Amino acid sequence: MKIAIGNDHAGTEYKLAVIGLLKSMKIEVQNYGTDGTDSVDYPDFVHPVANDVENGEVDFGIIICGSGNGASMTANKHQKVRCALCWNKEIVSLAREHNDANILSLPARYISMPQALEMVKTFLETKFEGGRHERRIEKIACS
Structure with a gap:
């Protein structure tokens, strides 16, 4: 499995911990995030993650910013991305089971x-249920 990860300055500490977790799980990581705490613009670090997901170069993406909102909005501009802003593991489970989310947005603050x-573990371990949810997923992307 390969995961792309991106973050702004508010998410650096979280990104480093998530990368540690992913590596302990033997998951390959493509890091597009900043490693510093100086103010940066989250789209610069989110678009590469979304591009990789959209193009099938990675299995999933994880993005992290202060509120998770800006990062999620940015990622969801990409046609094949279904990014879910989540604040607990129950929402993560539903995002995977019902919405086939392929990017997880974390609100670091x-x-x-x-x-x-x-939440990252739940995201990676939860499978899409398909069935009645499949037709809804097919209606998300604009032609």
């Missing part, structure tokens, strides 16, 4: 580090 790591 509103969740704890243990929550973030648990």
Whole structure:
């Protein structure tokens, strides 16, 4: 499995912890995020993640910014991306099961580090249910 990850300055600490978790799980990581805490523009780090997901170069993406909103909005501009802004593992499960989310957006300023790591595990372990949800997913993308 290969995951692309991107973050702005608010998400650096979380990104480093997530990368540690992913590597411990033997998952390959493509890091597009900043490694610093100086203010940067999140779209510069989110578009590469979304491009990789859209083009099938990675299995999933994880993006992290202060609120998770700007990053999620940016990622969802890409046609084949279904990015879910999540704040607990139950929402993560539903995003995967019902919406086949392929990018997880984490709000670094509103969740704890243990929550973030648990959410990442849930995202990677939860499968899309298909069935009645499939037709809805097909209607998301604009032609």
